[in-house]
Amino acid sequence: MPGFSRKRSGCLLLAGTLLIASLSSSAEQRSHELPDLGTTRTSFQGLSEYQLGRTWLRQFRAQTSQWRDPITQAWLRSLVDQLVPCSQLDHPRITITLVSSRMLNAFAVPGGVVGVNTGLFRYAPSHDAFASVVAHELGHLSQHHFARQMAASERAQLPTMAALLAGMVIAAGAGGSSSSNLGMATIAGTQAAALQNQLAYSRQYEQEADRVGLQTMACAGMDPDAMAHMFATMAQLASLQGDSPPEFLLTHPLTQSRLSDIRARAKQYHDAAHAPGPEYDMIRARVMLASNMEHPEEVRSQLRESNASPLALRYLQALVDSVNHHPDQALAAFDRLAEEQPDLLMLPASAADAALDADRNRAALQRAQRILELAPDYFPARMIAAEAQLGIAPEEAFTRLRAIARDHDEDPDVWNLMAEAAGRSGHDAWGHLALAEQLQLTGHIDRGLDQLDIAEKLSQQTGDYALTGRIRERRQAFRGYQQALDKF
CATH class of the missing domain: 1.25.40 (Serine Threonine Protein Phosphatase 5, Tetratricopeptide repeat)
Incomplete structure (x- = not known):
């Protein structure tokens, strides 16, 4: 498991998230086609989009808790790397931040910053459902929605990035719907009219991001229809929760017409999706268990309800054994899974991590070294080896x-x-x-x-x-x- 018995376990405690708005434009786009973006380079207070994104990320990290599990991070990076070449990004240098939060949310920030809450794993039942949300966020980046928003700022006073950050982090702080409302109110208190216009314009941008996201998924060999199912699930959650919809929908307004448009466009793509395999289900088990350590049976039940691979259920049990200080059982289970799925590096990496959790530094180092002989750049193995060597x-x-x-x-x-x-x-x-x-x-x-x-x-x-x-x-x-x- 991601270091529950080591000092980094405190970093895995759940904290807040960001409800960053996918910023919008000042003109309605009547055509159903994506607009001609023209010149989309912009600056904010003399900062380029790249500088703005990295500056924002520093502020965000200072005020929120990040998810510090290299195995999960590596999987998310590999997913983004699959999607980016198909996403129409002209400068595809993406920085990913994985936020430790139960809330369902994802966001994109100018300059290539993509953020995902760990809560998304809970609500996305499949690999392609999860990927659809990330593809949507890449759509916001590729369409330069922030740049187009800034171009409109001459005609309407808009909330500053600092005000957005402050309000959104407050929204994340307590991890509940009341705090979300407080965060939105923080912004609205000083920028109410501008924010209202901003959210109204965002409907156009959401549709653009949907269309790019669908194209991206189809190009990457994923099922575009998974976006329709995922967004329908969020709409259903919104109807059940009333005044407390999923945080993602607070900044990504989902209307029935938009959902119908997603469904119709998804059907236009030929069914050429590749079966994703069991890896996502295993990563999902890993994240959900770390978020609900005291009730692994609830995680097991949720995995079964979403028809997760039986291999993921076995992987979950190995994680439980590791957490409960049964390292021999855990290592044996990880090794059997690795023999059955030799292409999944996360399995021997999970075994090495379990050995490290059990203070078996030499065993962890040996296991990590074996992985690195096959994949020298595999980040989780490199970090596990380094941490194991620290004590040796x-x-x-x-x-x-x-x-x-x-x-x-x-x-x-x-x-x-x-x-x-x-x-x-x-x-x-x-x-x-x-x-x-x-x-x-x-x-x-x-x-x-x-x-x-x-x-x-x-x-x-x-x-x-x-x-x-x-x-x-x-x-x-x-x-x-x-x-x-x-x-x-």
Whole structure:
């Protein structure tokens, strides 16, 4: 399991989510075809879309809880990588944030930031249903809805990104519908008229994102009809919950005409979808169990209700055994599953993670190394190996984490683990530099700058002038990040 018996278990506690609005335009599009976007590059307070997205992400990470399971993260990354080439994105550099929240939500932010709440796994019964929500969000990005919104801002005063962030994070804070209403009210209190216009215009944008999402799914070999089923499920939840609809629908208004349009367009695609296999069901079991540790039988029941693969039910039991401190049973079960499904790297990775949870560091390292012999870039195995080495050979862990950081320089958890490895192996300057990177990625620029000051002094004391130069370069970059936050 994702580290329940280790120190990172606290990071898996459920917290809030973002109800970010899929921002809308000022003109109704009468045609049912996607519009000619023309020039969609924009800036906000002098920030490009990319800079805006990364600035927003730093603020968001500072105020919400992220889901820190590399196995789930790797699966989501692979899904996005399948969808992006078909999504019409002109600059498909996507950063994914997985939010630890029970609420059903997903969002897209300018500059290629896609966020998904872990609650989506609970409500999406199949791989393609889950993918349909992600494809929809990629549609918002490819159609540059934020840029078009900004183009309309000359004619209507719109909520600032900072106001949206504040309201949406408040909406996430308590994890319930009342907090959602409070978050919306926070924005409405100062920007009521603009927000009303914004939500009205968004109906057009939602339809555009639907159409791009359907095209994306068909191109990627997935079933477009799964979007119709998924959105119908959300509509049904909305009708049952009354004033407390799924959070996704608060910012993605779903009308009956829009749902009918999705169904009609989905039928236009030939049925060429590929069977996705059991991996999604296993990931879903993993996430739902971590969110409901005390009642695994409820997770098992929900998986059965959605006709999950029997392999996923066996995987769930292996996870339960690991959580209940029966590592031998868990490892044997994971190994049997891996023999039956040799192409699913998540299975031997789950075994390595279970060994790490049981404080069997050498066994975890050996298992991770075997995976890396076959797939050297597989992120979960790289992280498990590094964490296992931390307790055995900190110097080797530090070397390994430097390599991982080069490939995943926007992942705060990589830098956090690297800071620990550096401290244990006597690389004090590197430890403070790594901690500074973790802090700036989570919105704490001032504290990050303090760490850079310490790192520079230590690098000078040891005569590591190459590192000193790197630290000074990073200080300049940090100050740029700080200026962007000030504009936000």
